[in-house]
Amino acid sequence: MDSPHSDVTGAAIRAEGFGLKGPRGWAFRGISFDADPGSLVAVTGPSGSGRTCLLLALTGRMKPTEGRARVGEHELPRKMAAVRRLSALGQVPGVSELDPALTVAEHLRERVMLQRRYDGSVRALLRSPAQRRAEARALIEQSLASAGLDLASLPKRDRTPVRDLERLEALRLTVALALIQRPRLLAVDDTDMKLSDAERSAAWALLRSMADTGTTVLAVCSEAPAEADTTVTTTETGADDGATSEEGAGDAFATTGSA
Template sequence: MDSPHGAAVTAEDFGLKGPRGWAFRGARLDAPPGALIAIEGPSGSGRTCLLLALTGRMRASEGRAEVGGLRLPRQMAAVRRISALGPVPGVSELDPAFTVAEHLRERALLQRRYDGSLRALLRPRTERTAAARNRIDTALDTAGLDPTNLPKAERTSVRDLERLEALRLSVALALIGRPRLLAVDDTDLKLSDAERAEAWELLRSVADSGTTVLAVCSQAPVGAITVRTATTATSGTSAASGTADITEADAADVSEPAEAPGATTEKTTDEKTTDEGTADAFAETGRA
């Protein structure tokens, strides 16, 4: 199989607003095909909404973006067809009761049903089965997951997988569709330093194979094209090469609930605005 050709991703003043505030605003990005793109920021800062907007799953409110030459939000359906989601809580999650084999078989069947050509559907059953197995094996190899090393091989339940093994399985499932853009949420969540380095090595290898990777994280790896969703005292374009910041909504746009007496918070006003806007965006914006 030829390596998938990654999709270039660009954005200018890209933003998504809910009834109570902005989920994210002012996103700027210019990444070539096959790039590793990191969306960096604290939880609740609009990271997931930006990932879903750039993959055509959420409709942006302002600005413009292109993925593989397809314009957002005008061509959201077309962007969905060339992109695939890895693990995204509440959107695309592994079923803990399923085994690895069941997840792989289901994804291969869905891929054949919805993306296969008429000629492919008319091929002999043995040939179709062999092609599906080859696609699965290629995806597993790219994701670095060897089922024979799992406790019960492919019969291992998802609930028995380690966090990094589950990440590899989710990536493999997404790669079965041979997407031009792979999106992964919470890349470094609940990972040790060694596991975090291994996860980024995995995503970098996927990008090196030709698929553009878009990954949400709390800390971006060195060398990734980085978009930051947390505001700082000096917001604007970062001095680091290839990085850009996202400017959040003004506090005046949203009335905040009063804090309980004596309560403390680590969030800035902008981040709280973003937290509300994110919740509204998930509730109000259609996802596919």
């Protein structure tokens, strides 16, 4: 079965002197790098150095303060809405978290309904309910297969609550949910947090496979893997008032709209 993103052309990323300042200080600044379409980009740096803010800025969810960036054909910050449309978020704590009370199936159905609502063509709306259900099932199956999440291995299959998932399983689910949007850019935060060595290897193998099939992947991590094509390192910026850089830019995210 083909991957739901196998026909996707990844979005190239280019940043020059890119920076973001919130009310309490700089989240990050001076970021410059180039990444080709279908690249795996690792974002590293100490905790509080603006890694998450950089991820959100490059996906059009936070408005940068200085410098320039281009994602695909779109300039930031001028085309933030367009960048949001071509990108999707995997796990990003506080932004795109899974609901622990919902089941895997409920999360998948909800994402398909949202995708249909915001991205459905007139032709799709004219299809019969049976056709739409069949297409939704196929999209879910393809996304799960690409993310490597085997429902048969879960305690209650697709009725398993998110709170009962292992961390790697939860990561795979967030990737599957993102793939339903057929993104050109996939962004994942805390990629390797609290994973064993074997789980970390599996997580990077998953993201490498996403890049190899066309989707550009932007992944925040504690240590860049050998699989990465590009590594971007953020540094402490000395945010004011003793706040971390992510806290300092929190209000900036609130002004950009939905994740």
